[in-house]
Every structure is written in structure tokens, then in C-alpha cells.
């Protein structure tokens with residue numbers, strides 16, 4: 595069965611079409627990938643379309659289960675406990 599949710603870091607999303615659950619991920623309240631909340635830490639950025647054609651970047655979080663590229667996170671130098 596196809597999961598309705600994917601990693602929000604993929605592509606640029608139309609904010610008008612995002613379900614509530616996706617906003618929780620954009621705000622860093624849930625894992626950007628699976629929507630879980632265990633061991634959240636900075637996980638890069640997701641993007642939504644802006645009305646003027648640009649993009650809005652969101653600092654999202656990823657959970658301990660989905661964490662896939664810690665090097666990219668370390669390069670930002672904002673690792674917090």
C-alpha cells in the first residue's frame with residue numbers, strides 16, 4: 595500500500611495542499627520523514643512554494659529512526675542536545 599506521506603525534503607510543496615500532519619513536520623514538531631517524534635534532531639530543510647514563485651525553506655527535524663545523513667547536519671554546526 596502506498597504511503598500518503600513521503601520525505602518532505604523531496605521537492606517543493608504547495609502550502610495550500612499540505613495536510614495538517616505535514617505542517618507538524620515543517621514546524622519541527624514531528625520527524626520530516628515518518629512523522630514520528632522519537633529523538634528529533636535537526637534534519638535539513640524542506641521547501642514550500644511561495645506565492646511570488648520563490649521558495650520558503652523550513653528547518654525540519656528527523657527522528658533517531660530515520661536519521662540518514664548526519665554529516666550534512668554536522669556541517670551546519672547547529673547540533674544541540
Ligand SMILES: [Zn+2]
Pocket residue numbers: 625626627628629630656657658659660661
Ligand atoms: Zn522518522
